[in-house]
Amino acid sequence: MKNRKSWLLLCFVASLLYVLGSCQKGDLNLGSEVIPDANLSVVMVDTFTVKLSTVAVTDTAITSADSMIYAGRWRDANTGVQEFTAFASPTFPSNTLNTRASSIVLDSTVLILPLSYSYGDSVQTFKLSAHVMTTPLASGTLYYNTNTSARYATQPLAEKSFYPGKGGTPTVRIRKDSLGAILFDRLKTRTIRDDETLQQVLPGLAFKGSSAGNVIVGFGVNTGRSLIRLYFHDNSSTTVTSEKIDIDFSYKHYTRYGFDYKGTPLANLKNRSDAVNSSLTGNVAYITQGGPLRTRVEFPYFDNVLMSRDAILGVNRAELIFDPVRTNFRDNALPPNTLYLYKTNAVNDILTSQPIETITNSLTPVSATYTTESSIYETKDHYTFNVTNYFNQLMSGKTQLAPIILTPGVGAQQYLNFSRTSLGNRNYSSDRVRLVLYYTNRNR
Incomplete structure (x- = not known):
């Protein structure tokens, strides 16, 4: 009986300590x-x-849900190279170009990307390249950061070097007789009339970045922010006025996070x-x-x-x-x-x-x-x-x-x-x- 009482007393103390602990x-x-x-x-x-x-x-970030896309590279001796490549497919712009098809003329094509974010050594020159994708992103697909990729042309459509630390909006001019001319002509003829027909001509763009330092930049892709702008004028007007039509990238986008541990101790992370x-x-x-x-x-x-x-x-x-x-x-x-x-x-x-x-x-x-x-x-x-x-x-x-x-x-x-x-x-x-x-x- 004495042992039983001692045991009960110890249990009471342990329970009290457990709760208060x-x-x-x-x-x-x-x-x-x-x-x-x-x-x-x-x-x-x-x-x-x-x-x-x-x-x-395995992945946890569904980057197609982000309001931004990122490009750039980060290197260090212990974790290797992390590379960020952005992908974005365009949205059809409502327009009435077909009603003036015979009189309007394309002047220039500009790729506009609003710089919303920079991370790292942003005083270094950053080179951004845009590549045409071979297939569009699917509207109903969740795109993750490391296990999803899209194909794109090796040769860049356009390039631009700038200093991310200065902020601003990088603009890249594209030759008017290349992609811009094709887009403008097919908008006028209504060959491009919705998202699907637009993406048959331009499936999307992949954005890659490079710099001497560790730099990652981000661009907003909300409606009306990152876009291709076609400048044109109407020859039938007595006063020549510059007009524009914007093709933005709000249809679908995501950022791929690539990594290479080669030459570091983390190269052993194979399985x-x-x-x-x-x-x-x-x-x-x-x-x-x-x-x-x-x-x-x-x-x-x-x-x-x-x-x-x-x-x-x-x-x-x-x-x-x-x-x-x-x-x-x-x-x-x-x-x-x-x-x-x-x-x-x-x-x-x-x-x-x-x-x-x-x-x-x-x-x-x-x-x-x-x-x-x-x-x-x-x-x-x-x-x-x-x-x-x-x-x-x-x-x-x-x-x-x-x-x-x-x-x-x-x-x-x-x-x-x-x-x-x-x-x-x-x-x-x-x-x-x-x-x-x-x-x-x-x-x-």
Whole structure:
């Protein structure tokens, strides 16, 4: 009977610790009012081994839902080359050119692209080339960022060099006796009379960019923004006045994110099951929000803690802390605003049905917001995940230890985001990952 009462008392204490330990600010003196202090101690451990690896996951960004298209290239020694190519198909413009077909004359053709975004070394000259696509984009198809591509002519239709940092609207003049002349003639004769007949002549344009530096530019493709403008005049008018007709690219568009890891440690990411240990990439692991790179997190020796869990009454608080590795706070690689924790498997799937939960059975993943903290001495930045519930579940045997994947939001991401970050492992010189556990221990 005495043993049964002691067992019930310990169960009550463990339950109390479990509930209160899931709060954001746990009481590290918890339990002393139930069992004398001599029998309990609060332990803080921050020396756990946390293994980080870089993995490549399948698509999450449906870039055909974005209001912008992007072109350019980004290179670095550890993650290789990321290349962005934009594709857009045109929309038929309502017009009455056929009623004046015999008197109107084409003057010039201009490709207008409103520069809405530049990322990277925007003081470098950026060369934009436009290529004619061989087939149009399909209106009912969802185009993703990395697993969809469209064919286009190797020879560019037109090219333009400019400085993205100066903003403005790049305009590219096209020879009037080439594409513009064909479009104008067929609009006059009503051979082009809808989207389908327009795209038989011009399926669309692919936009590629190149620069000596790392530069990505974005152009708006909402109605009336990115377009081909045909300038013409009417010979029958007593006063010659310049007129125009616009063919915009609001029909369908998307941006392809291409990547080449050749010559880098990430070249080993050939299969879904592959993971590159952070020890091979300068003691950092990578996350690219618009691309496939994610960080895999494992606790290889935590089983040793689980073996002694009979002496642990409950986890008061558990924090998983990452300090992004950055050159400075004005560098171009802004970390993602929010990261989430999900369980993963041998092929690095993001198991959205198995999040690291904030509350048991809530299916709400633990998340952390990128945070900066400044003082008169230094500025620190970090992601701090409250994983108290998860480690209480581990200690109680209600869940099994499994690898975790660290990722930006999944499911609802409908646009390209160029945020990226690198996270130091426990051997990195300064910004190291840490698992910090506060738990109440029963003294023997």
